[in-house]
Amino acid sequence: TVRRVLPLENEAINECWIADRDRFAYEGLYHESRLKTPKIKHGGEWHEVDWQTALEYVKKTLECIAKEDGQDQIGIWANPANTVEELYLAKKLANGLGIKHFDTRLMQQDNRLAGSLQGAQWLGQSIEDLGNADAVLVVGANLRKEQPLLTARLRRAAKSYMALSVIASSREELHMPLFAHEVLHPNDWADFLSKLAQDTQSAVSDGLKQAEKAAVILGAEVQNHPDYAAIYAAAQQLAATTGAVLGILPQAANSVGADVLGVNGGQTVQEMLAQPKKAVLLLNVEPEIDVAGGAKAVAALKQAQSVMAFTPFESETLREVCDVMLPIAPFTETSGSFINMEGRLQSFHGVVKGLADSRPLWKVLRVLGNVFGLDGFEYDSSEQVLKEAVKQEGLSEKLNNQSTWQGASVQMASGLVRVGGVGIYHTDALVRRSAPLQATSHAQTPAARVHPNTLAALGLQDGGRAQAVQGGARVDVSVAADAHLPENVVYLPLHTANAALGALMNRIELERA
Known part of the structure; x- marks a missing residue:
């Protein structure tokens, strides 16, 4: 088992430092919600099955939906923290099955830059x-x-x-x-x-x-x-x-890698929420908090005939919306690569064996390719996948932040706008399950902070309670006055306690409790 995490020293990247988030996230590895074996839901009840049964179920379900409704009714939502190898094989599988809707930009709401960018977005320098x-x-x-x-x-x-x-x-x-x-x-x-x-x-x-x-x-x-x-x-x-x-500044460990690979295509996640699919594959995604507008994401998944989660952890939401859950390994139990913010390819190896029946996602995708009888899925190692996915010599040529986009600003709705970003210890499934991180002040349920003038205009009291209303959901919040904020914004970071609300940077309302 993993008992300690130390930084690998590199003066060009992290020098000798490691963030508390990365030092203590490992405490979530063996959380009680860890998914240990494949599961399929029948008649509203979950049943443990072996891997062969689970993968055959995935094959049969996708083929059935593709035949009856067309591949256009299948979407893939992938976490940008997945490795280069995992994203590459997921896209290769999608291409082989004729699935064109694939998106890793889970929090992004405006897709108008697509097609105008000259390359992958990155830090722009070392x-x-x-x-x-x-x-x-x-x-x-x-x-x-x-x-x-x-x-x-x-x-x-x-x-x-x-x-x-x-x-x-x-x-x-x-x-x-x-x-x-x-x-x-x-x-x-x-x-x-x-x-x-x-x-x-x-x-x-x-x-x-x-x-x-x-x-x-x-x-x-x-x-x-x-x-x-x-x-x-x-x-x-x-x-x-x-x-x-x-x-x-990339939002996840492999955001640049996803961009370099060019995996995003077809409809965005937000478009798939507006027009729900009949089948959705979730690759390391907890939709209620990893997607902009979590409640809307969950509602869209509830309309699907099949939702298949490739996940290290179970959750109440996944048990509710999915019909199959496949246990994949977290980064400590697999090998893989990321492309960091400066465009540097960084590879790593697993340090412990996979827990119970969990498997590395790249291996699961490779076997799925074999189950579907697709060509080009004969890999013995993640290194073989990486060699095919990324040629280091041409990596820098794929990095380019220049855009040719020309257009007008969106007409923004008047009223309050929610700001604050994602809570530092709510960024991914692992840190959300790390007991030491969740015990810190940074992880506690945040108050809705607003400027005193805005607070007065809303008829609310500093230190009082209010109802935050967004995305068709209501959440009870404490309210705090903050003169350092602009007027007409609500500083309310994304947290498991308020994940039912709508997307960050969107309109929000505060009403008297």
Whole structure:
């Protein structure tokens, strides 16, 4: 069993550091909800079966739905934390079966950039180069929660030579000197960046322009914004006019890898929620919290004839919406590769045997290819899959943040907008089950924080209770006044306690309890 996690030292990436999230996530590996054997639901009851029976069930079900309704009625939702090998084989299986709807952008709401990007989105430079920049502007990131190690590097640089500016939806305590710290309503970000690109008198844009090395970096709140394309275009324009490098902070361990492989195609998850499929394959996804608008995702899955979960863990939601669950191994029990934010391919190996009947996802997908009789699924190791999936020599050529998109901003709805990102210890299935992490203050049920003026306008009391209403759901929340927030935003990070609500960066209402 895994009893301790230590950092692998690499000065170019993490130096000698490891985040608490990664140091203690292993405590979730042997949680009581760990799925130990394949299960199929019959007559509303779950039954344990062997792997052959489970895979034959998957084959028969997909073939039946494809024959009766067409492959267009099958969708695949894949976690961007899956490895290069897993995503590659999943896409290869989908292609072999004629399944065209495949998406890893689980939290993204605006897909208008698709087709206009010149390559895979990434940091735009090496981690070391960003740390050595003279001026950096970060937009829409909860830095310490999303990127703790990168933030430590930026902090050291900001205390010495870097002019670090932040545009955000809340005033995060960063414990470092900042050149500028603009707290703006998210609906104003696109216009603000456009004005920065045109205003030579702005201290921020002037600082970027005068710097020998500068960068404009976009965080998760930008990427999950309903007007992502317009904000992206404005940031690209700002980077071009100031000579800065445009970069993206990936939201998962292998977001860049998914982009490099080009696995996303057909309808997005959000489009599949609007037009529910007859069959959905969940690859390491807990839909109630991993997908933007979890309640809507669960509702869409309930309409399906078949939902097949490839998952390390059971959950109440999966037991309710699925008809088959296949136990896959977490990263400690398999080998694989990620492509990190700087475009570096990093491979790892398993350190313990798979628990009970769990199997590495790449092996499950390989065997499924064999069960369906598809060509090209003869692999003996993950290294063979990787060799076919990614050629290291051409990797850098696939990284390019430039977009040719031109269009207008989305007309944003008036009212309150929910901000706050994903809670630091609610980012994935493993950390959500780690007892030490869940015992920290950062993991506790968050209050809905709002500006005092907004609080007064809503007739709510600081320290009181309210009903958060979003996505057709209601959740009881405590309310706290926060003068450091813009007016008309609700700072309410995604947490298991409020996962029934709608998507982040969308409209939300607060009503008296």
